[in-house]
Amino acid sequence: MATINSNFLKLKAGYLFPEIARRVKAYSEANPDKAGRIIRCGIGDVTEALPPAVVKAMHEGVDELANRSTFHGYGPEQGYEFLRQAIVDNQFANLGIEADEVFISDGSKCDTGNILDIFGKGNRTGITDPVYPVYVDTNVMAGNTGDANDNGAYEGLVYLECNAANGFVAAPPCDKLDLVYLCFPNNPTGAVATREQLEAWVKYAQENDTIILFDAAYEAFIQDSSIPRSIFEIEGARDVAIEFRSFSKNGGFTGVRCAYVVIPKTVTGKSESGERIPLHRLWSRRHSTKFNGASYPVQKAAAAVFSTEGKEQVAALIEHYMGNAKLLRETAQALGLQVFGGVNAPYVWVGCPAGLTSWDMFDKMLEEAQVVITPGSGFGAAGEGWFRISAFNSRANVEEVCSRLKALVS
Ligand SMILES: *Cc1c(COP(=O)(O)O)cnc(C)c1O
Numbered sequence: 001m002a003t004i005n006s007n008f009l010k011l012k013a014g015y016l017f018p019e020i021a022r023r024v025k026a027y028s029e030a031n032p033d034k035a036g037r038i039i040r041c042g043i044g045d046v047t048e049a050l051p052p053a054v055v056k057a058m059h060e061g062v063d064e065l066a067n068r069s070t071f072h073g074y075g076p077e078q079g080y081e082f083l084r085q086a087i088v089d090n091q092f093a094n095l096g097i098e099a100d101e102v103f104i105s106d107g108s109k110c111d112t113g114n115i116l117d118i119f120g121k122g123n124r125t126g127i128t129d130p131v132y133p134v135y136v137d138t139n140v141m142a143g144n145t146g147d148a149n150d151n152g153a154y155e156g157l158v159y160l161e162c163n164a165a166n167g168f169v170a171a172p173p174c175d176k177l178d179l180v181y182l183c184f185p186n187n188p189t190g191a192v193a194t195r196e197q198l199e200a201w202v203k204y205a206q207e208n209d210t211i212i213l214f215d216a217a218y219e220a221f222i223q224d225s226s227i228p229r230s231i232f233e234i235e236g237a238r239d240v241a242i243e244f245r246s247f248s249k250n251g252g253f254t255g256v257r258c259a260y261v262v263i264p265k266t267v268t269g270k271s272e273s274g275e276r277i278p279l280h281r282l283w284s285r286r287h288s289t290k291f292n293g294a295s296y297p298v299q300k301a302a303a304a305v306f307s308t309e310g311k312e313q314v315a316a317l318i319e320h321y322m323g324n325a326k327l328l329r330e331t332a333q334a335l336g337l338q339v340f341g342g343v344n345a346p347y348v349w350v351g352c353p354a355g356l357t358s359w360d361m362f363d364k365m366l367e368e369a370q371v372v373i374t375p376g377s378g379f380g381a382a383g384e385g386w387f388r389i390s391a392f393n394s395r396a397n398v399e400e401v402c403s404r405l406k407a408l409v410s
Contacts (some may be wrong), residue, residue: 007143012152016133016378017043020362027366034370039397039404041390042372044187044347046252048320048394050301051313054251057304061297072296077288079104079260083299087260090306091245095232101264101280103287104302106294108217108246108259112181113138114290115213115242115261118282119179119269126180128170129159130188130379130386132215135181151381161382162189168340168349169193172204180205182231183215185222188379188388189349190325190341192227198234205240211267211279212241217259220250220318222344238264242279249346250314251305258294258302321346324398325391331402332389335409346391349376353409361387369404 020042028035050058064070078084084099105111112134125144127135139145139157146155153159158177160170168191169184182201184193193201205212214231222229231241246259263283268276294302304310329342338351352361358375365371365387376386391398 005141005143007141007145010140010145010147010154011137012148015137016374019378020372020374023362023366024372037370038366038372039370039393039401040372041393041397041401042374044249044374044390044392045254046249046321046392048252048317050252050256051305051310051317053304053307053310053313054301057307058256058297058301061300065296075293075296075299077291077293078102078284079294080296080299080303083303084260086303086306087245092230092232092262095230096238097232097262097264101262103261103263103283104294104299105259105261105287105291106257106298108215108244108248109134111244111259111261112213112215113141114286115283116142116144117286117290118279119211120272123178124158124176125156126158126160126173126177128162128181128183128186129153129381130162130376130383131181132183132187133379135213136380153381159380159382162191163382164338164340164351167191169197171197172201176208177210179211179213181213181215183217185218185345186341186347187218187345188347188374188376188383189386190343190345190347190388191349192222192224192344195226195228195234198228198231198237202231202234202237202240206236209270210240211269212237214241214243216243217246217249218345219245220314221322221346223322224344227344232262232264239266239268242267247302247305250318251302251310252317253298253302256298256301258298320395321391324393324395327398327402328389328391331405335406337409342391348389348391350387350389352376352385352387356385358384358387365405365408369401369408371401371404 084102087102088097088099148154162168162170168189219229231237231243243262247253263280265278265280267279271277325342328348332339332350340349342348358377362375365373374388376383
């Protein structure tokens with residue numbers, strides 16, 4: 001009989017979003033009269049249509065495939081040059097990043113999980129708490145942890161607590177990490193790291209030989225020009241950081257699927273014999289062995305995000321979502337709740353009213369207001385007592401959520 005990867009058995013059964021879906025379904029079945037009123041601000045998924053420039057480019061890509069003379073079969077595994085160059089020119093201008101340091105993929109979820117393929121065992125890995133669950137679960141699957149304790153914290157991971165006192169931005173720890181996941185603007189808390197905070201992390205990484213895995217999926221939501229959009233804006237980051245970016249949240253590609261990893265050739269890890277090996281080389285090998293390229297029409301569509309019309313249309317989408325974030329943020333503040341995020345990020349992170357746990361608040365919002373939020377404790381023990389409201393919605397829905405929240409809390 002085939003044995004299994006028993007690390008999977010360590011995973012906590014109730015992954016956050018299935019549990020949310022289960023409770024919403026149970027409520028809807030028990031309350032059919034209320035089911036139609038439910039507004040979902042739970043999962044961080046975009047809601048608005050693709051920008052017209054993107055749709056046009058995707059159609060053109062499909063038309064090329066429909067004609068023998070312009071047909072494309074397998075493309076380069078690393079992604080088409082036209083897209084990688086557009087990314088470098090538009091997202092990393094003057095940051096010293098080259099087009100061959102960019103790897104196109106079908107999503108940052110996959111990339112942030114798959115990256116563990118190129119790292120060895122026994123790395124001391126830091127994750128923030130609360131955190132995007134993918135970083136944790138992929139480390140569990142890869143065998144980098146022991147079992148979880150009652151709080152859901154896995155033995156072998158170093159949890160960096162984020163809380164109201166540190167503004168949900170963890171400072172580098174005193175002890176040495178080999179790898180650390182940072183995500184700014186943050187999901188779930190909406191926190192952003194200042195230049196000084198990122199400089200402290202890069203300095204820490206240089207001093208401790210740490211690799212920073214920097215998830216910048218939400219960079220497009222940064223409104224404040226003093227906040228870095230890329231870790232590579234920080235001097236020295238080229239030697240210590242890998243950055244993950246996605247078209248999911250700026251271009252609305254959650255259902256289209258396109259993202260990329262930036263691995264400077266100067267970032268290295270250590271072989272068993274102590275030799276420094278560029279991670280770029282390993283990821284290139286991994287990517288071309290296990291991935292056959294994102295689809296051609298999708299890469300055409302992604303490049304259109306950087307066209308003149310594309311940029312304007314994406315800016316309008318961001319403005320729409322950030323208008324929602326502002327309404328949600330101000331409503332929660334006016335109710336006297338503690339609020340983080342919602343300024344340079346599409347998530348508003350709200351303290352539960354006194355005495356309520358995150359799941360209590362989830363149930364209360366569902367049962368009394370028919371609004372689906374995300375319980376903070378689902379992102380880690382330090383998220384207990386908080387909940388996340390997503391700004392990805394129509395304006396009408398957000399206004400309705402605000403009025404229901406007012407009726408519920410005040
Ligand atoms: C949405 C999101 C991503 C992007 O994931 P895709 O697989 O590219 O859709 C990456 N990181 C975080 C933290 C996210 O919330």
